Structure formats: C-alpha cells, structure tokens
Amino acid sequence: xxxxxxxxxxxxxxxxxxxxxxxxxxxxxxxxxxxxxxxxxxxxxxxxxxxxxxxxxxxxxxxxxxxxxxxxxxxxxxxxxxxxxxxxxxxxxxxxxxxxxxxxxxxxxxxxxxxxxxxxxxxxxxxxxxxxxxxxxxxxxxxxxxxxxxxxxxxxxxxxxxxxxxxxxxxxxxxxxxxxxxxxxxxxxxxxxxxxxxxxxxxxxxxxxxxxxxxxxxxxxxxxxxxxxxxxxxxxxxxxxxxxxxxxxxxxxxxxxxxxxxxxxxxxxxxxxxxxxxxxxxxxxxxxxxxxxxxxxxxxxxxxxxxxxxxxxxxxxxxxxxxxxxxxxxxxxxxxxxxxxxxxxxxxxxxxxxxxxxxxxxxxxxxxxxxxxxxxxxxxxxxxxxxxxxxxxxxxxxxxxxxxxxxxxxxxxxxxxxxxxxxxxxxxxxxxxxxx
Amino acid sequence: xxxxxxxxxxxxxxxxxxxxxxxxxxxxxxxxxxxxxxxxxxxxxxxxxxxxxxxxxxxxxxxxxxxxxxxxxxxxxxxxxxxxxxxxxxxxxxxxxxxxxxxxxxxxxxxxxxxxxxxxxxxxxxxxxxxxxxxxxxxxxxxxxxxxxxxxxxxx
Ligand SMILES: Cc1cc2nc3c(=O)[nH]c(=O)nc-3n(C[C@H](O)[C@H](O)[C@H](O)COP(=O)(O)O)c2cc1C
Ligand code: SF4
Ligand code: FES
Numbered sequence: 001x002x003x004x005x006x007x008x009x010x011x012x013x014x015x016x017x018x019x020x021x022x023x024x025x026x027x028x029x030x031x032x033x034x035x036x037x038x039x040x041x042x043x044x045x046x047x048x049x050x051x052x053x054x055x056x057x058x059x060x061x062x063x064x065x066x067x068x069x070x071x072x073x074x075x076x077x078x079x080x081x082x083x084x085x086x087x088x089x090x091x092x093x094x095x096x097x098x099x100x101x102x103x104x105x106x107x108x109x110x111x112x113x114x115x116x117x118x119x120x121x122x123x124x125x126x127x128x129x130x131x132x133x134x135x136x137x138x139x140x141x142x143x144x145x146x147x148x149x150x151x152x153x154x155x156x157x158x159x160x161x162x163x164x165x166x167x168x169x170x171x172x173x174x175x176x177x178x179x180x181x182x183x184x185x186x187x188x189x190x191x192x193x194x195x196x197x198x199x200x201x202x203x204x205x206x207x208x209x210x211x212x213x214x215x216x217x218x219x220x221x222x223x224x225x226x227x228x229x230x231x232x233x234x235x236x237x238x239x240x241x242x243x244x245x246x247x248x249x250x251x252x253x254x255x256x257x258x259x260x261x262x263x264x265x266x267x268x269x270x271x272x273x274x275x276x277x278x279x280x281x282x283x284x285x286x287x288x289x290x291x292x293x294x295x296x297x298x299x300x301x302x303x304x305x306x307x308x309x310x311x312x313x314x315x316x317x318x319x320x321x322x323x324x325x326x327x328x329x330x331x332x333x334x335x336x337x338x339x340x341x342x343x344x345x346x347x348x349x350x351x352x353x354x355x356x357x358x359x360x361x362x363x364x365x366x367x368x369x370x371x372x373x374x375x376x377x378x379x380x381x382x383x384x385x386x387x388x389x390x391x392x393x394x395x396x397x398x399x400x401x402x403x404x405x406x407x408x409x410x411x412x413x414x415x416x417x418x419x420x421x422x423x424x425x426x427x428x429x430x431x432x433x434x435x436x
Numbered sequence: 437x438x439x440x441x442x443x444x445x446x447x448x449x450x451x452x453x454x455x456x457x458x459x460x461x462x463x464x465x466x467x468x469x470x471x472x473x474x475x476x477x478x479x480x481x482x483x484x485x486x487x488x489x490x491x492x493x494x495x496x497x498x499x500x501x502x503x504x505x506x507x508x509x510x511x512x513x514x515x516x517x518x519x520x521x522x523x524x525x526x527x528x529x530x531x532x533x534x535x536x537x538x539x540x541x542x543x544x545x546x547x548x549x550x551x552x553x554x555x556x557x558x559x560x561x562x563x564x565x566x567x568x569x570x571x572x573x574x575x576x577x578x579x580x581x582x583x584x585x586x587x588x589x590x591x592x
Binding site for chain 1: 462463557564
C-alpha cells in the first residue's frame with residue numbers, strides 16, 4: 001500500500017475539467033477507443049474481475065462478478081440495460097456529487113466501457129432530483145459526447161451502438177436501493193422489489209439490467225487504461241484501489257478525500273481532515289454513512305477497508321466517515337438517524353414501517369428525558385425483529401444496525417439519560433458554544 | 437387543459453428516451469412543477485393521466501410518494517434546511533431557527549405574505565459542507581447563522 005498515489009480526483013482539479021476539450025486533451029476517450037478495437041466484451045469483464053474492484057455504492061460487491069451475471073447475448077437476445085446509481089442519499093455521503101459535477105466525461109467513458117462489456121443498448125443515469133448542477137453538467141457532457149460520435153449509433157465508427165439517457169429522481173432515499181431505483185425509473189413509487197428475481201435476469205422493464213454506483217464506474221476507465229495489476233497494487237488485497245472518503249461532522253477540515261482502501265481511519269482524520277475540531281477528543285464515529293454501526297473512539301485506528309471494518313463489528317458502507325466529538329450526544333445522533341429511516345421507509349414491510357417508527361419515538365423520548373429503563377431492551381428487541389434479512393430490502397437492516405451498535409457501545413449514556421431525566425450533554429454543549 | 441403546448445411538446449420528446457412512456461412521468465412532473473407555479477395541481481394530474489393512459493389517482497400516488505413534489509400551492513421561494521446527522525452535528529438547529537425568524541414561516545408551512553415556504557429535509561449530499569440549505573434549488577453550504585438573513589433577506 002503506497003498511500004500517496006491518486007487518480008480519482010486528479011481530473012477534477014483541472015480548469016474546465018467538465019468539458020470535452022479538456023478531457024480529451026488529457027487522453028480522455030482514448031481508452032474507450034482502444035477497448036472497442038482490441039478487446040472482446042468477455043476480456044473487459046475479465047480485467048475488471050481480475051482487478052478486484054468492489055462496488056462503492058455501499059455493499060462492496062465485486063463489480064466484474066456482477067457484470068458476469070448478465071445473460072450471454074448469444075443465448076438471450078433481450079435488450080440489456082445499465083442503471084447508473086447517482087441517487088446518493090446515504091447520510092454522510094457526498095462523493096458522487098463531486099465526480100458528477102467535475103469529471104462527467106470520465107463517467108460517460110466508464111459507462112461506455114461497461115456497455116461494451118455487457119453489450120448494453122442503453123445506460124440510464126439516475127440522478128437524485130436535488131443535484132441540479134451535477135445533473136446539468138452530466139447532461140451537457142452527454143450532449144457533447146453524442147455530437148462527437150461517442151454516444152449513440154456506431155460509436156467512434158465501430159459497429160457498437162449505445163445510448164445514454166439522463167433521468168431525474170424526486171427526493172426519496174429508497175430510490176437508491178437498486179430495485180427501488182428501477183421501479184422509480186419506470187415511473188412508479190420507489191417500492192423495492194422482492195429478490196429473486198435479480199436485476200441481471202429481470203431488471204428495467206423486465207430486461208437484464210446491472211445497477212452500479214457512480215464511483216464504481218468511475219474507476220473503470222483507469223483500470224482498463226493502466227491494468228488490473230496497477231489497481232491491485234493500491235489498497236488492500238481484498239479491497240483494492242483508492243476510494244473517496246467523505247469526512248463530515250466534528251473535524252477541522254470536512255471534505256472528500258482520495259485515499260487507498262486500508263488507510264487507518266485515524267490517519268485520514270489527522271492527515272486529511274485536520275483532526276477533531278477545536279482540539280476536542282473524539283467520542284464516536286460512523287465508518288461509512290449512517291447505516292453502519294456507530295463505533296467508540298477506541299476503534300479509530302482501524303484500517304478503512306471492508307474486512308477490517310467488519311472485524312470491529314461495523315461496515316465499510318459508502319466509506320463516509322462521520323465523527324462525533326466529546327460534546328456530541330449519542331442519543332440525539334441516534335434519534336436524528338432513526339427519524340430519517342422512519343421518514344424514508346417505503347412502508348411495504350410491516351417490520352420496517354412500524355419498526356423505524358418505534359425506534360424514532362423511543363430515541364426521541366430518551367433524549368427528551370422521558371425514557372424508561374426498559375426502553376433499552378425494547379430497542380434491542382425491535383432491532384432484532386427488523387433484521388437481518390427479514391424484509392424486502394435492506395433499509396430495515398440499515399435502521400437496525402446502528403441501533404444495535406449504540407446499545408452495545410453506549411449503553412451507559414442511554415442509561416444516564418434515562419436516570420437523569422434529561423440529556424446530560426445539553427448543558428455542556430451550550431457552555432462550550434457548540435451547537436445545542 | 438393545464439399543460440401548455442410547449443410542455444406537451446417536451447413530453448413528446450421525453451417519452452422517446454424510454455421503451456415505455458410511463459418512465460417519463462417523474463421527470464415530466466418536475467417540468468410541470470417548474471413551469472406551472474411551483475406545484476402540481478389536480479388539473480395537471482388529470483392531463484398527465486390522460487396522456488399516460490393512467491387514472492388520476494395513479495398519478496397522485498406517484499407524485500405524493502416523492503418529497504420534491506408539492507401538491508398544494510406554496511410560498512414563492514422554497515427554503516429547505518437539511519436536518520440530517522452531518523448537518524445536525526454542525527448546528528443545523530440554529531439554521532432552522534434563523535430561517536423561521538427570517539421567513540416568518542413555521543417548518544412545513546408558507547409565510548403569510550406568500551414569500552416563503554420553509555421545510556426541513558433529509559441529507560442533501562453536501563455533508564462535508566455542513567450545515568447547508570437549498571433555496572429555490574440552489575445549494576448554500578458551510579452556513580453561519582448570519583448567512584441565513586443575507587441569503588433570504590433580498591428575495592421578493
Ligand atoms: C436503502 C438503500 C439505499 C441505497 N442508496 C444508494 C445510493 O444512494 N447510491 C448507490 O450507489 N447505492 C445505494 N444503495 C446500494 C444499491 O442498492 C446497490 O447496491 C448499488 O447501487 C450497486 O452499485 P455498486 O455495486 O457499484 O456499489 C442503497 C441500498 C439500500 C438498501
Ligand atoms: S424494508 Fe422498508 S424500505 Fe425496504 S421494502 Fe420493506 S418497507 Fe420498504
Ligand atoms: S447531512 Fe446535511 S447534507 Fe448530508
């Protein structure tokens with residue numbers, strides 16, 4: 001693990017990075033041209049598989065393997081699609097927005113390489129409705145690319161044709177879940193579908209479909225340009241490559257930083273984010289968005305990769321670290337998050353619809369000083385009823401996981417609230433001038 | 437007929453992007469809301485139902501699922517303050533309070549003079565630039581509480 005080589009954000013730093021001119025001046029679309037000329041679709045998938053690239057949308061699933069689930073076009077002549085997931089709404093996660101806005105052509109090049117590998121006829125880029133500037137930038141880039149013969153019929157003069165269409169969501173977290181996204185794209189409520197059937201067999205309009213995250217596809221042109229071995233040299237053996245680490249909350253310099261997988265969270269915090277703000281001590285952190293278990297400060301030296309974070313009982317998720325300093329109230333944080341899942345549950349499964357509502361109400365009353373000692377066990381029982389794998393999609397799990405971790409690691413703080421009948425940290429926060 | 441000729445033409449274009457025209461519904465509702473007074477009226481839903489070959493209640497069922505669609509008239513300027521975790525940790529509460537004071541609106545309501553509609557929203561993907569709010573679709577990030585007055589004060 002070298003630790004200093006960057007690639008993901010290099011293009012974003014250039015003036016005019018979102019334009020075709022600048023992108024091409026730095027070799028943009030050369031890899032696509034070479035891939036279309038020199039590699040078969042199966043060879044492209046093999047390289048992506050060999051690179052070990054794992055999905056950056058939250059689940060960390062191997063990308064090449066996912067692509068290989070698409071049926072063989074020789075056996076199955078249905079129309080094939082990709083839905084590019086640019087719904088980014090996991091709290092703490094703010095990385096795809098940067099790529100969409102600053103380097104949209106690389107994303108398009110990645111989509112087209114994926115399209116060649118899976119023999120797709122169209123890619124739909126599903127952008128969350130609030131991302132107005134990022135959407136406009138990608139749309140403009142698609143238009144430029146189409147005018148230059150890079151998108152549409154007979155790409156770069158070859159026999160390969162693929163369309164790219166933009167699609168705008170309308171502000172529902174559940175539409176980031178891959179099957180909720182497909183329902184939404186079809187013009188319906190974003191109600192996730194039971195699996196199986198999986199998207200590769202029955203996706204958009206019942207056709208074979210792959211759903212990938214923005215950052216995942218953004219890695220693809222680099223892998224095809226520089227080779228699987230180059231990629232495997234970055235990061236760890238099981239989680240290769242760099243990733244975009246969003247760092248938010250109580251740090252001196254919140255931001256989106258490019259680091260290799262496996263870099264200890266402590267180093268990211270100190271070297272990139274400038275340490276905990278105001279010289280305070282760290283209390284707790286979410287490794288990868290609000291759906292991952294809240295961890296005590298003592299685990300902050302853990303390497304940021306899928307296996308290491310799993311090893312401490314949490315999840316890598318989207319790699320978006322959220323940090324809480326000593327003045328933060330874990331109960332309030334839990335309430336804010338539980339309220340979010342309650343708001344975003346699509347309501348199809350009773351465990352999720354009712355469970356998220358209960359969790360939110362219980363955390364709220366504990367924070368307000370109306371909690372009861374038996375509430376702590378009630379939280380655990382509810383969370384056990386909601387997950388794992390008890391519902392149509394993983395939103396229910398996403399609400400249960402942080403609940404378990406808070407009860408496990410911060411039971412004393414929950415009890416203190418209940419016994420005192422108020423938040424013990426409220427007074428301290430006010431005294432120190434922190435947000436109440 | 438609530439849809440303008442121009443919107444109908446756009447819709448004819450939009451449906452070509454999809455193998456099934458219903459897929460154009462959500463992007464098209466965005467356009468209706470942008471062009472027709474900031475909300476989606478029952479008349480717009482009826483026109484959409486006719487175009488898509490659906491019942492108005494099906495259009496309502498979709499529109500009401502998505503927080504970005506407004507199903508009743510609201511104030512001229514939409515102020516959306518993020519209340520999720522990264523913003524909460526950096527003082528979102530104070531931003532909400534200031535926004536209430538400056539707009540004279542309560543959360544989830546419009547001001548009496550019709551200038552503002554104020555709401556809290558979930559994470560907007562700007563967590564490393566918290567706290568933040570969105571005003572008429574434009575992001576305002578790294579807010580200090582005095583910024584609220586500066587940003588909203590001049591809006592008519
Ligand atoms: C409730 C929920 C919300 C999700 N939101 C997103 C999202 O906003 N963006 C995203 O890329 N993946 C999201 N995912 C993960 C997707 O279901 C899917 O795994 C991912 O887009 C696959 O892409 P990848 O393999 O490239 O990571 C979400 C999953 C769940 C359960
Ligand atoms: S788990 Fe929750 S969000 Fe997912 S389908 Fe069931 S009710 Fe909907
Ligand atoms: S938590 Fe406010 S923008 Fe993400």
